[in-house]
Amino acid sequence: MSTxxxxxxxxxxxxxxxxxxxxxxxxxPQRGASGDWTLSPEHKAWLSLVVEARWAAxxxxxxxxxxxxxxxxxxxxxREFAAVGAPGTGQDRTNLWANTALAHxxxxxxxxxxxxxxxxxxxxxxxxxEPGAGSDLAGIRTRADRDGDDFVVNGQKVWTSGAxxxxxxxxxxxxxxxxxxxxxxxxxxxxxxQPGVEVRPLRQITNESHFNEVFLTNARIPAENLLGPLxxxxxxxxxxxAYERSVMGDDARGPRSGVPEATKEEPLIALARExxxxxxxxxxxxxxxxxxxxxxxxxxxxxxxxDLAQGTSSPVVSLxxxxxxxxxxxxxxxxxxxxxxxxxxxxxxxxxxxDANFLTLNAYFTSIGGGTDQIQRxxxxxxxxxxxxxxxxxxxxxxxxxxxxRSKAR
Amino acid sequence: MTTLPADQRAALLxxxxxxxATESSEASVRRTMATPAGYDRALWKQLxxxxxxxxxxxxxxxxxxxxxxxLEAVMELAGAALLCAPLLASSVLAAELLRAxxxxxxxxxxxxxxxxGATIATAALTGDAGTWTRDGVSVTAAGEALSGVASYVxxxxxxxxxxxxxxxxxxxxxxxxxxxxxxxxxxxLPTFDHTLRLARIAFDGAPGRRIAGDGxxxxxxxxxxxxxxxxxxxxxxxxxxxxxxxxxxxxxxQFGRAIGSFQAVKHMAADLLLEAESAVSAARSAAEQLAxxxxxxxxxxxxxAFACADAFTQVAATSIQMHGGIAFTWENPAHLYLRRxxxxxxxxxxxxxxxxxxxxxxxx
Numbered sequence: 151m152s153t154x155x156x157x158x159x160x161x162x163x164x165x166x167x168x169x170x171x172x173x174x175x176x177x178x179p180q181r182g183a184s185g186d187w188t189l190s191p192e193h194k195a196w197l198s199l200v201v202e203a204r205w206a207a208x209x210x211x212x213x214x215x216x217x218x219x220x221x222x223x224x225x226x227x228x229r230e231f232a233a234v235g236a237p238g239t240g241q242d243r244t245n246l247w248a249n250t251a252l253a254h255x256x257x258x259x260x261x262x263x264x265x266x267x268x269x270x271x272x273x274x275x276x277x278x279x280e281p282g283a284g285s286d287l288a289g290i291r292t293r294a295d296r297d298g299d300d301f302v303v304n305g306q307k308v309w310t311s312g313a314x315x316x317x318x319x320x321x322x323x324x325x326x327x328x329x330x331x332x333x334x335x336x337x338x339x340x341x342x343x344q345p346g347v348e349v350r351p352l353r354q355i356t357n358e359s360h361f362n363e364v365f366l367t368n369a370r371i372p373a374e375n376l377l378g379p380l381x382x383x384x385x386x387x388x389x390x391x392a393y394e395r396s397v398m399g400d401d402a403r404g405p406r407s408g409v410p411e412a413t414k415e416e417p418l419i420a421l422a423r424e425x426x427x428x429x430x431x432x433x434x435x436x437x438x439x440x441x442x443x444x445x446x447x448x449x450x451x452x453x454x455x456x457d458l459a460q461g462t463s464s465p466v467v468s469l470x471x472x473x474x475x476x477x478x479x480x481x482x483x484x485x486x487x488x489x490x491x492x493x494x495x496x497x498x499x500x501x502x503x504x505d506a507n508f509l510t511l512n513a514y515f516t517s518i519g520g521g522t523d524q525i526q527r528x529x530x531x532x533x534x535x536x537x538x539x540x541x542x543x544x545x546x547x548x549x550x551x552x553x554x555x556r557s558k559a560r
Numbered sequence: 561m562t563t564l565p566a567d568q569r570a571a572l573l574x575x576x577x578x579x580x581a582t583e584s585s586e587a588s589v590r591r592t593m594a595t596p597a598g599y600d601r602a603l604w605k606q607l608x609x610x611x612x613x614x615x616x617x618x619x620x621x622x623x624x625x626x627x628x629x630x631l632e633a634v635m636e637l638a639g640a641a642l643l644c645a646p647l648l649a650s651s652v653l654a655a656e657l658l659r660a661x662x663x664x665x666x667x668x669x670x671x672x673x674x675x676x677g678a679t680i681a682t683a684a685l686t687g688d689a690g691t692w693t694r695d696g697v698s699v700t701a702a703g704e705a706l707s708g709v710a711s712y713v714x715x716x717x718x719x720x721x722x723x724x725x726x727x728x729x730x731x732x733x734x735x736x737x738x739x740x741x742x743x744x745x746x747x748x749l750p751t752f753d754h755t756l757r758l759a760r761i762a763f764d765g766a767p768g769r770r771i772a773g774d775g776x777x778x779x780x781x782x783x784x785x786x787x788x789x790x791x792x793x794x795x796x797x798x799x800x801x802x803x804x805x806x807x808x809x810x811x812x813x814q815f816g817r818a819i820g821s822f823q824a825v826k827h828m829a830a831d832l833l834l835e836a837e838s839a840v841s842a843a844r845s846a847a848e849q850l851a852x853x854x855x856x857x858x859x860x861x862x863x864x865a866f867a868c869a870d871a872f873t874q875v876a877a878t879s880i881q882m883h884g885g886i887a888f889t890w891e892n893p894a895h896l897y898l899r900r901x902x903x904x905x906x907x908x909x910x911x912x913x914x915x916x917x918x919x920x921x922x923x924x
Contacts, residue, residue, distance in 0.1 A: 415922075415923060416922055416924075419919070419922060419923065419924040422924070423924070428924055431916075434915070434916060434919055434924070435912060435915050435916075437919060437924070438866075438915035438916070438918050438919045439915060441918075441919075441922065442863055442866070442867055442915075442918065445863060446838040446841060446842055446863075446867055447838075449838070449841035449842060449845050450837060450838055450841045452841075452845075453840075453841045453844070465833065465837060466837050466841070469833065469834045469837060469838075472830070472831075472834055473834055473838070524823070524827065526830070527823070527826065527827040527830035527831070528823060528826060528827075528830075530829075530830035530833060530834075531820070531823075531826035531827065531829050531830045532826070534830075534833065535806050535820075535826075535829055535830070535833060536806070536810065537806065537809060537810060537818070537820035537821060537825075537826050537829060538810065538817070538818045538820060538821040539821060540821050540822070540823060540826075541817070541821070
């Protein structure tokens with residue numbers, strides 16, 4: 151279905167008029183009982199309105215709640231929404247769930263799920279990682295077996311945020327154990343509100359709970375919820391991951407002033423001053439170095455943005471995560487060194503110790519989560535520097551024969 | 561300090577890059593570093609003709625009228641090619657001392673020669689302690705006669721003009737000294753980096769011509785510009801050294817595989833990329849801040865100084881380890897980079913001193 155061409159100015163006028171007539175603002179978002187950010191009924195009602203008016207995904211065709219606009223024109227719509235602070239447009243670019251479903255879901259399921267995803271009337275979570283498949287995601291052992299009109303799923307997923315409130319999880323599961331690891335995986339929208347799905351909060355080393363374990367025991371998925379062909383889930387996953395990365399990249403390109411913070415004192419300096427050790431020459435060296443790591447990373451990001459603006463790609467982009475790991479671990483280490491014996495304490499009477507100890511533990515969130523530093527170094531070595539990959543001994547053999555961790559490592 | 565238009569800057573960098581590719585090849589560097597002068601006069605003339613010798617000298621005095629940004633960019637190329645030249649001595653330290661002194665007569669007398677490359681000038685800024693601080697000045701002036709010692713003087717053995725920092729009562733002033741004058745004894749110092757030329761100068765009642773202005777403030781300006789230039793050199797050296805190492809890791813096979821496919825080697829390379837690229841960012845940022853005359857330069861210059869010095873040292877040192885045995889030989893260029901990196905890291909103050917200065921600039 152084609153949409154009649156519209157001029158930029160006519161489009162701008164139309165969006166403005168529509169927003170002027172409909173946008174009344176929204177109440178501040180609230181954290182739900184589980185600690186997750188949940189959308190208010192007003193927010194959901196607004197999203198429905200945006201979807202019905204075909205502003206939610208203006209790049210998509212009219213059949214899919216869009217207007218068939220070019221990227222440039224869709225950006226006009228996004229700018230007008232942003233100008234008044236209204237959410238809901240640009241989902242053709244940013245809505246991971248809707249994009250994945252539109253690209254890969256069966257026609258019947260797509261009709262049902264895409265509008266619900268655009269309206270956020272269903273909540274979602276990710277069922278990718280497993281206790282035995284972290285860095286090596288293609289090594290998953292959760293299984294899905296066909297049974298009549300359903301698939302029956304058994305296994306365990308981990309690091310799932312929002313699992314307790316989700317209606318569906320994007321799930322990868324093994325459907326062919328005789329194929330090599332990447333070629334026996336399928337991708338599903340798994341209904342979460344059913345007896346076969348048990349969600350248990352994970353207690354982190356920081357003593358907080360932001361993630362869950364999800365136990366799948368004879369959980370049932372209608373066959374129409376299969377995305378992409380059977381056993382081709384790895385490819386679907388790659389497009390889903392690519393959406394995730396592109397949205398993260400977009401965030402990084404967001405409007406930041408790039409002005410270095412000049413007035414506020416560096417936290418490490420303030421802490422050392424407060425602790426009375428700012429004159430300690432050895433600590434001063436460590437403080438300077440820790441601050442420098444942070445500043446250098448900020449300079450790298452600015453340079454990457456400038457390169458990007460000029461249309462040249464920069465190797466610096468891929469270095470940010472590795473740099474951030476070092477920044478966080480170093481800052482926590484130096485905080486601890488500044489506090490000395492006072493870092494032994496815990497609790498609200500000892501906020502400085504709380505900070506230092508929390509940051510020490512939470513630094514692993516960045517150096518392990520989203521790909522460990524070691525995986526990140528592989529990526530930099532291979533994709534940026536062009537070094538050859540390590541041979542993968544399990545790549546071409548039937549998955550059944552691939553060695554798994556012994557129980558002690560699980 | 562002015563800045564060249566973008567097209568002129570690009571043309572200059574392109575020309576310098578092409579010249580250095582042939583005239584500062586590894587073979588040329590090895591040839592030049594074995595000569596007493598330690599620089600190639602023909603190459604120096606070519607660089608001067610392109611405007612490099614007078615890069616930061618204003619146009620009224622025959623220079624290119626460029627600033628810290630262009631200087632840093634040229635130094636990245638120089639560092640990559642391990643250029644042997646009196647660039648830091650004459651075109652940066654001496655030229656900036658004269659500019660910052662505000663002494664117009666001295667500028668008119670000396671800058672045109674420096675800009676054309678015909679005059680090699682250098683700056684004697686510190687004594688045997690090698691601190692490059694005000695307290696480290698160990699030449700004294702009585703009337704216009706200088707006595708005492710200056711050391712770590714770049715290319716003094718090749719110089720036509722010495723600009724000497726000397727104490728006079730409570731002040732520090734710059735004196736112009738003829739290196740051939742009586743009472744001036746220049747002794748070349750043996751250096752670990754064979755591409756470097758340093759000398760120690762003993763003054764014994766040597767005649768000097770006083771240059772107007774606050775000598776130490778001019779020295780601070782010259783040292784800041786030199787640190788930015790050096791940071792650029794180190795950033796460029798880091799990048800090239802890593803490139804050579806990665807290339808080797810792709811082509812050296814052991815156990816039937818390129819050694820770069822081993823994660824033990826690959827991870828070293830990834831870490832070095834972070835160091836090298838951070839050095840580039842730091843050096844360029846310091847150059848921009850200095851060129852803009854921004855207050856941010858007070859922190860940005862020492863940050864670049866220690867970040868680039870440490871990055872180059874780490875890259876060059878790890879490069880040798882990544883190569884293995886081949887880089888333990890004199891014929892492999894890896895040690896040339898390590899020697900350059902270790903030398904640059906001590907010129908104009910140590911990385912620790914720069915970290916201390918950085919922290920002070922942040923208000924601590």
